[in-house]
Amino acid sequence: MYVISQSEQRTTTTPAGSMFALAGPSQGSAELSTWRVELAAGSSTPVHVIDREQVWMPLSGEFEVEVHREAARAKAGQAIVVPAGAVRRLKAVSGPAEALVAMMIDGKAMLPDSEDKIPLPWAQ
Numbered sequence: 867m868y869v870i871s872q873s874e875q876r877t878t879t880t881p882a883g884s885m886f887a888l889a890g891p892s893q894g895s896a897e898l899s900t901w902r903v904e905l906a907a908g909s910s911t912p913v914h915v916i917d918r919e920q921v922w923m924p925l926s927g928e929f930e931v932e933v934h935r936e937a938a939r940a941k942a943g944q945a946i947v948v949p950a951g952a953v954r955r956l957k958a959v960s961g962p963a964e965a966l967v968a969m970m971i972d973g974k975a976m977l978p979d980s981e982d983k984i985p986l987p988w989a990q
Contacts, residue, residue, distance in 0.1 A: 927963030
């Protein structure tokens with residue numbers, strides 16, 4: 867069993883928001899990566915693709931989720947399942963938003979129409 871706490875060393879801040887690494891291979895998890903995401907009001911992730919299924923569980927605020935150009939909203943008490951390979955964008959609406967995210971280990975990000983796979987440091 868592992869008890870993992872957030873740390874400044876395992877926090878990644880981008881123009882879109884902050885990702886706080888929790889479980890992942892570097893912390894003893896053999897199958898799942900988890901992290902907490904904070905997006906400021908009105909901020910959004912870039913349009914991108916992840917090669918693993920992700921489950922986003924909003925903790926506060928509200929997210930607008932666009933997958934393959936179809937949009938939906940989700941807030942605390944709901945979960946968003948984003949399929950592997952889906953072109954996606956997530957945006958904080960009506961104020962800041964926070965979520966817990968889970969996916970299988972070794973997921974990589976890509977820009978649409980690109981084959982360059984980018985590791986997710988917060989999922990390691």
